[in-house]
Amino acid sequence: MKRDTSPVADVGPPASATVIDPWAPLRRPVFRLLWITALTANICSWMFEVAAAWTMATMPDSTPLLVALVQTAATAPVFLLALPSGALADIIDRRRYLIFSQCWVTAASLLAGVLAVSGALTGRWLFFVAFLMGCGLAMRLPTYQSLMQEVVPRDEIAGAVVLNGVALNSSRAVGPVIAGAIVASAGAGQVFLLNALLSAVAVYFLLRWRRDASPASNLPSERFIGAIRVGIQFALHTPALLAVLARGAVCSFFGGAPLVLLPVVAKNQLQAGPTTYSLLVSCFGLGALVLALVLGRVRRRVSRDQLLASAWTLSAAATAVVGLSSSAYAVGAAMVAGGFGWMAAFSAFQVAAQMALPRWVGGRGLALVLMALWVGMAFGGAVWGQLATKAGVATSLLTAAVTSLVGLAATWRLKLDGHGDGDLTPSPYRRAVKLAVPLEPAQGPVMVTVEYLIDPGRAVDFLKLMQASRRTRLRNGAMSWAIFRDVAHAGRYVEQFIDENWLAHLRHRERVTAAERAIENRKLAFHVGERPPLVKAFVGADVPKGPG
Secondary structure, eight states: OOOOOOOOOOOOOOGGGSOOOTTGGGGSHHHHHHHHHHHHHHHHHHHHHHHHHHHHHTSTTOOHHHHHHHHHHHHHHHHHHHHHHHHHHHHSOHHHHHHHHHHHHHHHHHHHHHHHHTTOOOHHHHHHHHHHHHHHHHHHHHHHHHHHHHHSOGGGHHHHHHHHHHHHHHHHHHHHHHHHHHHHHTOHHHHHHHHHHHHHHHHHHHHHOOOOOOOSOSSOOOOHHHHHHHHHHHHHTOHHHHHHHHHHHHHHHHHTHHHHHHHHIIIIISOOOHHHHHHHHHHHHHHHHHHHHHHHHHHHHSOHHHHHHHHHHHHHHHHHHHHHOOOHHHHHHHHHHHHHHHHHHHHHHHHHHHHHOOGGGHHHHHHHHHHHHHHHHHHHHHHHHHHHHHHOHHHHHHHHHHHHHHHHHHTTTSOSSSSOOOOOOBOOOOSOOOOSSOOOTTOOOEEEEEEEEBOGGGHHHHHHHHHHHHHHHHHTTOSEEEEEEOTTOTTEEEEEEEESSHHHHHHHHHTOBHHHHHHHHHHHHHBOSSSOOEEEEEEOOOOOOOOO
C-alpha cells in the first residue's frame, strides 16, 4: 500500500469568527423547499404537543406528573431511536427516509384524531399516540439536519442552523395559537385531524424534490449494526462532539422544566384556560424567533461558549419567574426570555456539532446530539413533574432554576470553542492498493503498520502528535490503535491500527478529511528517513486445525 501525499487544504477559521448571513441558504431552491417542509412539520408537532398536553391536563384523574409524562412519551423515542435513525440516514437514501417519516406522522395524527372525535381517547391511548409521534420525530430530525451538509456549502451551515431555528420557533409561536383556538372552539380531535392534513402536505412537498446527489462512495453501504458502532466510536474520539453531548444533555434537563409544567401553571397557578396556555407557549416561540433573527449579529461578537453561558443563565432566571409569578403577563415575559435563551443554546450546540462532523457520519453524529438534548428533556420532565406532584409546581421550578446554575458551573470546562473547526472536505486516498492475491470484502481483520524514523530528541513532540493520529484512526472506524518503539533503534517507531475487514479498510481510506491530511503531513515532517514512511497492510490468515 503506497502513501498518498496529495496537497492538504487550509484549515478554516473558527465558526465564532465567521460572518453569518442567515438568509443566504434560502436563495438555494432545494434548501428552500426543505425549509418549507420543516416549517410545516414543526407546526404540526407543536399543534399536537399543545393539544395532547391540554387534553391530559383536563382529564379527571390527571396529575402534574401525568401531564409532564406526555412530553416524556413524545421525546423518549428520540433517545431510543435517534441513533438507529441517524445510521439509516447515513446508509440509505435520505429523501425516501424523510418521506417515510412524514407518512408515519400523518398516520399517527390521523389515529389520534379518530380516537378523539369518537370519544375513545383515554390517557393510555394518548401516551401511545404521543410515543408514535415521537418515533416520527426521531426519524425526521437527524435525517433533515444531516441533509444540510448536502444542500448548502460549509460556510453557510451556521446560517442554515439559524434558519432551521426560525422554522422551529416560528412554528412554536404559530402552532400553539392555532391549536389553542381550535381546542377552545372545537376540541382537541379537530387539532389532530388538521395535524394529519398538514403532515400530508409536507409529504407532498418532499415528493416534489428530485434528489440528484451523486453517491459519496462507490463502496457498498455500511451494515446497520456496524454503522451504529462506528457512529458511537466517532463521537467517543471527537472531543468537540463530546462537549456538545454532555453540555446539551445537562442544559436540556433543566431548561425544559417551564415547558413541561406550563399546562399546570396555566390551569392552577394562573387559573386560565387553553387559549392562555397556547399563548404562553407561543411566547416561548416568539422569544426563540427573535433570537434567531438577531443571532447573526450576536455570533460576530461572542464565542459559542459565551453565548451558551448567557443563554443558560437567562433560561434559569426565566424558570424562576414562571415558578413564582401569578401574573399571566409576567409568565409570558419570562417565556419570551426562556425561548430566547433556549434558541441561543440550541444554536451553539448545533453549529458546534455540524462543524465537527464530516458528511459520512453526519446523520449519526447529529442523532447523538438530538439524543442528548431529548434525553435531558425526557428525564427532566419526569423529575420536575414528580417533584411538582410531591412539593408543588413553584418548588419544582425554583429547584430547577437554582440547580441549573450548578449544572452550568459543573460543565464549564467542556468548551464548545477551542477545538478548532477543521476542514472536513473529503480527501481520500486515491491510489489503489496493490494486491498480491484478490481479497474478498469480508476478509479480515486488516492490520496496517506505518514505520517512522525520527530524531530521538523530538520523540516527546512526535508522541503527542500521535495521540491526534490515534483519534483520527479510531473515529474513522479502526477497531484498535497502538504505537510501538523499536528497542534496537532509538528513532524507529511503528504505528499500527486494525480495521474489521477489507471493506472496512477501504471505507477508512475514503473517510479521510483535509484536516486529517494536515495531521498526516505533520507526522511526515518528523520523518528523517531517505524514503517516505514504510506502509504495510496485512490481512488475517486462517490457521488450519491440527488432527484431533
